[in-house]
Amino acid sequence: MPIEFKNNKAKLTGLINIEDAESLFNWLIKKKKPKVDLSEVNHIHTAALQILLIFRSTIVNFPENDLKIFFGWRDK
Amino acid sequence: MSDSLLEQFIFESRDNLQRIGEILIELEEKGTDKNILNELFRLVHTMKGNSGLFDFPFMTKLLHSAEDLMNLVRGGELNYSTEIADVLLESMDLVANMIDEVESTSSISHGLAQSAQEKANDIKEKFLKSTGKKNQVFGNNHKEKEVEILNQPYKHDNTLDQLFDLSIIPEDACMEAVKIALNGKQIFAIHYSPEEECFYKGEDPLYLVRQTPNIIWVRSYLREEISDPASIDIYRCITDFDFLSFASEEELVEHFKYVLDQVKLVNIDMIALIIPRGDKNGGAIYEDFVSDARNYLEENNIDTLKNATKSLLELSSPKLYFASVLRWIEIFIDYLPSSKDIIEALLQSIETMEPPVFSFKKEAKEMQKNIETEENEKTKEKSDFPDEFLKIIKTQKIVLEKIESIEEKLMRSNILKGVLLSIENGLISLNRAEIYQEFKNIAEKVSSEDFDLLNKWITKWFDFYLSYNAENIIESKKDIQKKTYEKSATPEETIGQVCKQVEKGESPLAHSTSKVLKVDESKIDRLMNLIGELVVAKNSLPYLASKADSVYGISELSKEIKSQYSVLNHISEEMQDAIMQIRMVPVSTVFHRFPRLVRDLSKKLNKKIELKFEGEETEADKNVIESLSDPLIHIIRNSIDHGIEPPEERISKNKAETGTLILSAKYESDNVLIEIIDDGRGIDAEKVKLKAYQKGLITEEQFGNMKENEAINLIFLPGFSTAETATDLSGRGVGMDVVRTAVEKFGGSVSVKTELGKGTTISLALPLSMAVSHIMMVETGGLKLGIPIDSIVETVRIPRFMIRNIKGKMVTVLRERLVPIFYLNKILEIDKPHITNEDDEYAVVILCVKGELIGMVIDKFYGTADIILKPLVGFLTNMRIFSGSAIMGDGSVLLIINPKELVNANRI
Numbered sequence: 001m002p003i004e005f006k007n008n009k010a011k012l013t014g015l016i017n018i019e020d021a022e023s024l025f026n027w028l029i030k031k032k033k034p035k036v037d038l039s040e041v042n043h044i045h046t047a048a049l050q051i052l053l054i055f056r057s058t059i060v061n062f063p064e065n066d067l068k069i070f071f072g073w074r075d076k
Numbered sequence: 077m078s079d080s081l082l083e084q085f086i087f088e089s090r091d092n093l094q095r096i097g098e099i100l101i102e103l104e105e106k107g108t109d110k111n112i113l114n115e116l117f118r119l120v121h122t123m124k125g126n127s128g129l130f131d132f133p134f135m136t137k138l139l140h141s142a143e144d145l146m147n148l149v150r151g152g153e154l155n156y157s158t159e160i161a162d163v164l165l166e167s168m169d170l171v172a173n174m175i176d177e178v179e180s181t182s183s184i185s186h187g188l189a190q191s192a193q194e195k196a197n198d199i200k201e202k203f204l205k206s207t208g209k210k211n212q213v214f215g216n217n218h219k220e221k222e223v224e225i226l227n228q229p230y231k232h233d234n235t236l237d238q239l240f241d242l243s244i245i246p247e248d249a250c251m252e253a254v255k256i257a258l259n260g261k262q263i264f265a266i267h268y269s270p271e272e273e274c275f276y277k278g279e280d281p282l283y284l285v286r287q288t289p290n291i292i293w294v295r296s297y298l299r300e301e302i303s304d305p306a307s308i309d310i311y312r313c314i315t316d317f318d319f320l321s322f323a324s325e326e327e328l329v330e331h332f333k334y335v336l337d338q339v340k341l342v343n344i345d346m347i348a349l350i351i352p353r354g355d356k357n358g359g360a361i362y363e364d365f366v367s368d369a370r371n372y373l374e375e376n377n378i379d380t381l382k383n384a385t386k387s388l389l390e391l392s393s394p395k396l397y398f399a400s401v402l403r404w405i406e407i408f409i410d411y412l413p414s415s416k417d418i419i420e421a422l423l424q425s426i427e428t429m430e431p432p433v434f435s436f437k438k439e440a441k442e443m444q445k446n447i448e449t450e451e452n453e454k455t456k457e458k459s460d461f462p463d464e465f466l467k468i469i470k471t472q473k474i475v476l477e478k479i480e481s482i483e484e485k486l487m488r489s490n491i492l493k494g495v496l497l498s499i500e501n502g503l504i505s506l507n508r509a510e511i512y513q514e515f516k517n518i519a520e521k522v523s524s525e526d527f528d529l530l531n532k533w534i535t536k537w538f539d540f541y542l543s544y545n546a547e548n549i550i551e552s553k554k555d556i557q558k559k560t561y562e563k564s565a566t567p568e569e570t571i572g573q574v575c576k577q578v579e580k581g582e583s584p585l586a587h588s589t590s591k592v593l594k595v596d597e598s599k600i601d602r603l604m605n606l607i608g609e610l611v612v613a614k615n616s617l618p619y620l621a622s623k624a625d626s627v628y629g630i631s632e633l634s635k636e637i638k639s640q641y642s643v644l645n646h647i648s649e650e651m652q653d654a655i656m657q658i659r660m661v662p663v664s665t666v667f668h669r670f671p672r673l674v675r676d677l678s679k680k681l682n683k684k685i686e687l688k689f690e691g692e693e694t695e696a697d698k699n700v701i702e703s704l705s706d707p708l709i710h711i712i713r714n715s716i717d718h719g720i721e722p723p724e725e726r727i728s729k730n731k732a733e734t735g736t737l738i739l740s741a742k743y744e745s746d747n748v749l750i751e752i753i754d755d756g757r758g759i760d761a762e763k764v765k766l767k768a769y770q771k772g773l774i775t776e777e778q779f780g781n782m783k784e785n786e787a788i789n790l791i792f793l794p795g796f797s798t799a800e801t802a803t804d805l806s807g808r809g810v811g812m813d814v815v816r817t818a819v820e821k822f823g824g825s826v827s828v829k830t831e832l833g834k835g836t837t838i839s840l841a842l843p844l845s846m847a848v849s850h851i852m853m854v855e856t857g858g859l860k861l862g863i864p865i866d867s868i869v870e871t872v873r874i875p876r877f878m879i880r881n882i883k884g885k886m887v888t889v890l891r892e893r894l895v896p897i898f899y900l901n902k903i904l905e906i907d908k909p910h911i912t913n914e915d916d917e918y919a920v921v922i923l924c925v926k927g928e929l930i931g932m933v934i935d936k937f938y939g940t941a942d943i944i945l946k947p948l949v950g951f952l953t954n955m956r957i958f959s960g961s962a963i964m965g966d967g968s969v970l971l972i973i974n975p976k977e978l979v980n981a982n983r984i
Contacts, residue, residue, distance in 0.1 A: 018275060018311075025310050046282040047275055050315045053298050054305045066286065069294050 011037040016044035028055045037061045101671040113150045134189040141199040142167045239267045240318045249293035250349040257346035261322040267340040268317040285317045294319035354397040356429045468502040489524035608944035612963045617641040619966045663741040664692035677716045690740035696748040703822040707815040711752045719756030747841040755835040761787040792816045849945045853938035857906030862972040869924045873917035897931040911935045925979045
């Protein structure tokens with residue numbers, strides 16, 4: 001399971017494809033203050049990224065690969 | 077993978093290959109055209125994409141290489157040459173072979189896969205590598221240019237503002253980019269706005285952006301406000317990307333080649349990235365620094381300046397605007413003295429607390445200014461209407477010009493509707509009420525027959541601007557490329573999209589004609605059969621009517637049935653006509669296969685040949701058109717091989733160096749007449765005669781008496797052709813027997829006209845449609861038979877005594893001509909004598925077979941009928957004297973005679 005939902009936190013792991021975007025969407029709708037952990041993500045499909053943007057989700061851990069620059073993280 | 081998907085792939089690929097072949101030849105003849113190149117690229121790209129759905133790695137690989145090569149040609153990096161055409165044509169042949177194999181065996185054989193692999197490597201070796209080197213050279217040039225960048229004037233790029241606001245880029249990213257630029261790299265700002273439906277196409281824009289080479293900074297954001305997240309369509313892409321990269325333009329264009337229309341790419345000057353930011357509450361201490369720094373600069377005291385900057389930075393809060401400027405200065409200190417002007421501008425910015433103004437190199441700036449004002453003037457001239465709108469008008473004007481050449485009325489009016497709609501949409505977005513109202517008035521008055529008013533209206537309002545645009549059509553390649561990126565991204569999306577279509581060559585005209593529904597042929601055939609059944613069922617009504625009258629004696633009912641019948645008859649005729657129309661295809665579908673053949677053969681034989689088409693739009697039944705393919709190949713091959721002379725010979729004969737081969741098609745009553753005309757040597761009747769005699773095909777007596785016309789027809793004799801090929805005599809003959817057999821099989825005929833030294837014309841006449849046959853019904857020995865009307869010359873009554881027996885052959889004299897006669901009963905092995913009328917006259921049908929008259933004695937004539945001919949099946953196929961059967965209205969089966977076979981069977 002690439003997405004693990006625990007209370008108010010979703011942990012995304014590995015490859016998040018377009019089908020996972022839907023379950024992410026359904027989860028985010030239900031939660032009031034959802035948090036998203038991206039530390040173990042390799043890649044997320046644009047549709048999933050878009051959902052994170054739409055819900056302005058709080059990201060608790062950023063990706064550790066080059067994907068992080070898409071979330072405003074840069075190597076100093 | 078489902079079979080139907082594979083079937084569709086095969087079907088579509090064949091269509092695509094056909095079009096690709098046509099385009100490749102077209103390019104070679106007419107030179108490179110951007111629109112055609114784009115179409116070519118799209119076709120190959122589609123095929124590559126489709127092949128990727130299946131497990132045909134070698135096909136995909138080969139198509140990929142071909143696509144790369146086409147991309148280079150499209151980008152202008154390689155000039156289209158015969159060599160490229162050869163390679164691409166050969167590659168497409170290989171793909172066609174692979175598709176044939178896939179169709180028959182669902183896989184690709186090892187041998188073919190290997191040749192595909194070799195071809196792909198070949199393309200890489202020959203073309204892709206050589207340009208790769210070129211790119212490197214380009215790269216070096218850029219470097220040299222970029223090192224001098226500091227001395228270049230700051231160029232304010234308008235397009236940059238539209239792209240995105242560079243101040244959103246964080247300072248550290250800006251600095252990193254500037255440092256990279258200082259090391260001689262070009263920085264590109266890229267805005268990628270994926271289309272909404274891209275998810276459905278299997279695209280993942282984020283992935284594409286992630287893979288972009290040399291990304292410095294990126295941001296992704298929603299391009300529209302979402303008020304209610306719960307109601308969104310999660311599969312509609314509304315995410316945009318802005319990013320900076322220091323990859324080369326070639327790399328970026330290559331990377332985004334499939335979404336170029338959604339990407340804006342601007343080469344930015346690093347100066348545009350020098351954006352100091354922060355809290356502007358500075359103090360007096362900074363002014364001291366500015367004056368000190370200026371002194372250090374004057375004295376070229378770089379180290380001191382560096383130290384002063386560094387220590388001041390340590391003292392200042394990093395959030396201040398001042399600190400931000402200092403950080404920028406720190407970067408440029410290492411690049412002194414060439415960065416002196418930049419540092420000066422930054423120092424000024426500390427004094428003014430305004431963004432730095434880089435106004436150095438006055439002369440250069442003046443120049444730049446001049447160019448800009450010129451451009452402004454030009455745009456002012458045009459400012460009445462936006463460019464995009466003028467483009468629409470221009471395209472519509474072209475379409476209007478083309479409408480006149482379209483004969484089909486419905487199509488004309490549809491296209492006109494499209495034109496009006498496009499202009500109307502353009503005007504709506506223009507928001508100019510007075511023009512819009514005037515246009516509406518005119519739009520009501522025009523019709524597909526008369527749209528002069530519309531033309532005048534366009535001239536009145538836009539001619540000036542359009543002629544201005546026309547002058548600007550010739551643009552350098554780079555300009556066009558650049559414009560494509562910029563234009564496709566202007567905010568006026570609706571208009572922009574229309575323009576994109578225009579740029580891609582998809583004018584509304586092309587669009588309206590290509591609106592085609594592809595239907596499996598078997599479905600049409602089924603419809604056809606059903607209509608055939610309907611005709612048969614309908615034909616039973618007259619029998620019923622007469623039965624009602626004669627058997628049951630109800631003449632009222634009989635009349636009613638007859639009137640119902642006429643309604644039904646009318647409808648079924650219409651239906652039949654409609655279905656025939658569906659099956660009609662233009663001869664161009666088969667003609668367009670030949671440019672390739674002509675090209676290849678003429679190259680092989682070192683001859684110069686121009687192939688011309690006439691009447692390509694002539695339509696005939698699909699089967700008829702397809703039956704033409706093989707005979708035409710033989711004839712064209714003959715014309716090129718034996719007919720048209722080599723250039724030297726032609727010059728010595730005072731002929732044009734380039735031979736002409738014309739393929740013409742036209743209607744002739746119920747037939748379509750195809751002519752293959754060449755201006756070559758012509759056929760030498762004497763040589764043909766001699767050859768036929770030598771081969772023992774004609775007797776010595778025949779040899780002596782034979783007229784020229786008859787002699788030429790000898791080329792159709794079986795056996796004649798093979799002798800010709802073996803000796804390669806200068807006459808024609810290869811496969812003419814094949815031609816005649818094929819054409820006659822479809823109920824057509826073939827004839828030759830030739831003039832020695834001037835050329836040859838071969839004419840093929842084929843029925844427009846093979847679905848309905850006109851026949852005459854006759855009776856013989858109690859059996860009803862049908863005879864195709866087109867082979868009947870006349871029907872006569874001949875007195876018994878007029879038929880004479882000469883050496884066992886029956887003959888009669890008809891209008892002072894000796895006509896051979898045969899008894900149908902005898903041939904059909906019906907053991908009954910023919911019935912004569914009360915005047916002791918035989919009923920005789922005079923047939924014309926292979927240009928000769930022959931009389932066929934029967935018992936009775938009946939009327940004519942239109943029937944749907946069904947070929948005989950099973951064991952009956954061998955009964956060649958019948959071409960097929962038809963079911964009549966009363967349910968009986970009618971056999972249709974094949975006169976040619978009948979005469980052969982009689983050995984007359």
